[in-house]
Amino acid sequence: MxxxxxxxxxxxFCILVCFSLFGCSLNSEAxxxxxxxxxxxxxxxxxxxxxxGDNPMPNGQDSGKGEFQQWDGVKARILTENYxxxxxxxxxxxxxxxxxxAFNIDNRTYLVLTMGQQPTxxxxxxxxxxxxxxxxxxxVASYQKPAKDAIVxxxxxxxxxxxxxxxxYEGHYLIEYEIQK
Numbered sequence: 001m002x003x004x005x006x007x008x009x010x011x012x013f014c015i016l017v018c019f020s021l022f023g024c025s026l027n028s029e030a031x032x033x034x035x036x037x038x039x040x041x042x043x044x045x046x047x048x049x050x051x052x053g054d055n056p057m058p059n060g061q062d063s064g065k066g067e068f069q070q071w072d073g074v075k076a077r078i079l080t081e082n083y084x085x086x087x088x089x090x091x092x093x094x095x096x097x098x099x100x101x102a103f104n105i106d107n108r109t110y111l112v113l114t115m116g117q118q119p120t121x122x123x124x125x126x127x128x129x130x131x132x133x134x135x136x137x138x139x140v141a142s143y144q145k146p147a148k149d150a151i152v153x154x155x156x157x158x159x160x161x162x163x164x165x166x167x168x169y170e171g172h173y174l175i176e177y178e179i180q181k
Contacts, residue, residue: 068166073132075166079110087112087162095158100139100177109168111139113177115159122146125161128180137173139163142180 068075083091084105090112094101098116102109113125122145129140141161146152 068164071130074130074137074168076130076163076168078127079162079164083162084110091158091160091162095160100179102175104169104171107169109165111161111163111165111175113139113141113161113179115143118157118159120146120152120154121157122150122152123157123159125159127161127163130163130165132168132173135173137165137168137175138178139175140178140180 066077068077079087084103086103086105087110090101090103091114094114096117097114099112099114101112103112104110115123115125124144126142126144127139128142129138131138131140143159
């Protein structure tokens with residue numbers, strides 16, 4: 001009888017471990033799909049297909065290896081990993097404060113936005129638009145906050161957004177940031 005109870009407990013434990021491991025990964029995929037459909041032309045995905053002029057790259061989902069997408073006069077993609085060392089260091093040094101910065105690295109311009117330290121999960125920076133007009137590159141982004149009734153993890157987060165541009169060179173254009181809070 002003890003062996004049966006022990007076996008049942010071990011099986012239940014294994015099932016719980018599997019659900020906790022695979023459930024988290026399934027949940028993050030569901031969250032990605034939800035944010036893709038909700039952002040429909042803003043922040044968090046490289047998989048959304050858009051027509052020229054739409055916002056085809058929602059924030060945070062691009063692995064950094066995807067194709068550049070066409071915005072209003074700008075070819076760009078959002079990076080979430082594999083940043084140049086200078087970008088990674090900047091993010092680490094400035095994670096606790098709100099910043100907007102442009103970097104020219106290996107003939108590419110990177111636009112980096114940080115939201116600062118946040119008390120819970122659910123915060124994000126969404127790219128709304130990139131516009132190139134009259135020698136000015138305008139970056140339009142919005143700060144997303146969790147809904148007041150949302151259940152979110154109590155964990156300190158440092159939301160950021162890294163955009164890699166093509167054929168835009170810092171110093172050749174005036175770069176303006178419009179942040180919608």
